[in-house]
Amino acid sequence: MTFAGRRVLVTGGSRGIGRATALAFAREGAAVAFCWAHDEAAAAAALASLRATGATAFAARADVGDADAVARLFDAVRDALGGPVEILVNNAAATHDGLLMMTAEAAWDRVLDANLKGTYLCARAALRGMIAARGGRIVNLVSPAAFLGQAGAAPYAASKGGIVALTKSLAREVARWGITVNAVSPGLVDTQLVAGMAPEVRRGIEAQIPLGRVARPEEVAAAILFLASPAASYVTGTTLHVDGGLAML
Amino acid sequence: MDREALRAEVKELLATGLRLDVAPADIPTDSPIFGTDGNGRGLGLDSIDALELVVLVEERFRVAIPDEEAGRRAFGSVDALVDFILAERA
Numbered sequence: 467m468t469f470a471g472r473r474v475l476v477t478g479g480s481r482g483i484g485r486a487t488a489l490a491f492a493r494e495g496a497a498v499a500f501c502w503a504h505d506e507a508a509a510a511a512a513l514a515s516l517r518a519t520g521a522t523a524f525a526a527r528a529d530v531g532d533a534d535a536v537a538r539l540f541d542a543v544r545d546a547l548g549g550p551v552e553i554l555v556n557n558a559a560a561t562h563d564g565l566l567m568m569t570a571e572a573a574w575d576r577v578l579d580a581n582l583k584g585t586y587l588c589a590r591a592a593l594r595g596m597i598a599a600r601g602g603r604i605v606n607l608v609s610p611a612a613f614l615g616q617a618g619a620a621p622y623a624a625s626k627g628g629i630v631a632l633t634k635s636l637a638r639e640v641a642r643w644g645i646t647v648n649a650v651s652p653g654l655v656d657t658q659l660v661a662g663m664a665p666e667v668r669r670g671i672e673a674q675i676p677l678g679r680v681a682r683p684e685e686v687a688a689a690i691l692f693l694a695s696p697a698a699s700y701v702t703g704t705t706l707h708v709d710g711g712l713a714m715l
Numbered sequence: 716m717d718r719e720a721l722r723a724e725v726k727e728l729l730a731t732g733l734r735l736d737v738a739p740a741d742i743p744t745d746s747p748i749f750g751t752d753g754n755g756r757g758l759g760l761d762s763i764d765a766l767e768l769v770v771l772v773e774e775r776f777r778v779a780i781p782d783e784e785a786g787r788r789a790f791g792s793v794d795a796l797v798d799f800i801l802a803e804r805a
Contacts, residue, residue, distance in 0.1 A: 597770045639763055 467495030468695050473547040475540075476500040477530050477588055478558030480509035482657035483607065486683035487555055487690050488512065492521035494691065496553070499543040501528040503558065503580075522547060530558045530584030531576075540591040550595025553694045556585040556606045556629075559622075566620040574621045581625035585632060589647075593640065602645040603694040606633050608705060610653055610713045630705060637703030646702035648693045653709025654680040676711030722797050724775075729793070732771040733764060744793045765790060772796070778803035 474491045478484040479500020485508075492498045498516055502509040502525060509525050516523035524546035528539040544550050560580035562573040585606055596602030611619060612626035630649055637647040654660060654671055660680055663671075672679055689708045692698055707713055726739040729748070735758060743756065749765050751757035760768075768790065769780045778800055780789055789799040 593766070594770050594773070597767055598774065639766070642763065643767070 467493075468691070469553070470495030472496045472552050473543075473549055474498045474553040474555070474694075475543050475551045475588075475592070476555040476557055477528075477584065478502065479525070480505050480512045483652060483655060483683050483686045483690075484555070484557040485512045485515075487557065487687040488523075489515055489519070490684065490687040490691055491553070491694075492516045492519040492523060495521070497522035497547045499524040499526070499547055499551075501526050501530065501539055501558065503527065503529060529580075530556075530588055531579030533587055536584075536587040536591050540588075544595075550599070551592045552596070552599065552601070553603045554588060554592045554605070555690055555694070556588055556604070558584055559607065559625075561619060561622040563618055565618060569621060577621035578625050578628075581622070582628040582632070585629050589632075589636060593645070596645045597640070597643050600643050602640075602643075603698075604633075604636070604645070604647040605690050605693045606647070606649045607690075608633075608649045608651045610651055610707075610709055612651065613713055613715055633705070634703045641702055644699075646693070646698065648698070648701060648703065649705040650686060650689050650693065651705050651707045651709060651713070652681060652686040653707075653712040655686055656680045656682055674712065675709070676714075679710065681708060681710060718797060718801070721800060722793060725793055725796050725800075728771055728775055729758070729768070733760065733767060742793060747792060748790045748796065772800070776800045776804070 469491055474496045476484050476488045479488040480502035484500060488498050488500045498521055513523055513525040524543060526539055526542050529535045558580060560577050562577050589604055606629050608629050609626040611623035612630050616623045633647050633649045640647065653675060660668065686708050689706050693701060693706060707715060722744065726742045729735060729742055730737060730739040746752050746756040748758060749760045749762055765786060772778065773780060780786055789796050
């Protein structure tokens with residue numbers, strides 16, 4: 467198993483891409499922790515699915531945009547997994563639908579705090595252990611909106627664009643210790659949001675994707691696991707686009 | 716631990732922890748740990764090397780260097796680092 471004995475933290479792991487990623491790591495032998503923000507029932511189900519693989523698993527509620535909460539999360543994860551995080555997947559995210567001119571400051575702050583500040587806080591918390599170990603992997607989830615823009619989702623797009631720049635900057639800062647920092651940019655993924663779409667809306671979106679369909683969460687998880695694996699040892703500071711050819715960057 | 720012993724331990728940590736090509740005893744006590752002073756004296760370390768020293772010092776001496784401001788106080792010189800550790804332990 468590729469990740470036997472490795473310690474992994476996935477933020478936003480109760481649903482969708484985060485849940486599929488945590489489960490994929492568990493199936494590959496990792497000890498996996500995840501945090502969640504809102505859906506306690508989904509978190510409990512996700513934790514049960516991880517433990518069903520036989521993996522060491524841990525889950526905690528945490529607001530990744532809050533520095534004290536992140537510090538408590540990393541302490542708890544270290545205790546639960548038996549050591550510092552070796553692989554960090556920054557997946558937790560918030561969004562806000564609305565045009566920029568009408569976006570309230572509180573909505574802007576909420577999205578930027580959860581996405582961009584959360585990525586910064588979690589990476590900062592993980593780095594001491596990774597530098598001490600002289601190795602580690604950080605994978606940040608971004609979006610085609612970071613590269614193409616998205617009308618009606620400027621805070622989200624801006625936060626993800628910020629994460630792309632953070633990814634490149636941090637990759638340069640920590641490369642000397644063999645720590646890699648990369649991003650994965652999923653296109654539309656078959657999660658609860660897509661499941662709730664009207665069929666004609668979904669077909670309209672799929673018509674814009676060269677591969678003609680939305681992604682399965684497991685397809686995004688596979689890209690994240692690749693970047694976290696020894697096979698990606700010479701890959702850092704880049705974005706892997708898992709979007710069915712939507713952006714082609 | 717007295718000041719002299721702590722200074723020796725800090726120099727040993729710098730030399731071995733950062734894999735310096737210099738004997739601990741040859742590390743000056745008053746020149747900058749990172750960068751160089753006005754006379755070009757220093758250990759040839761850059762600001763990113765400081766991250767590893769943060770980790771090493773925090774682990775060895777059980778003190779916190781949480782941000783740039785603390786780093787500036789701690790890493791001015793070997794003696795500054797000794798002062799920082801003693802103050803944080805007090």
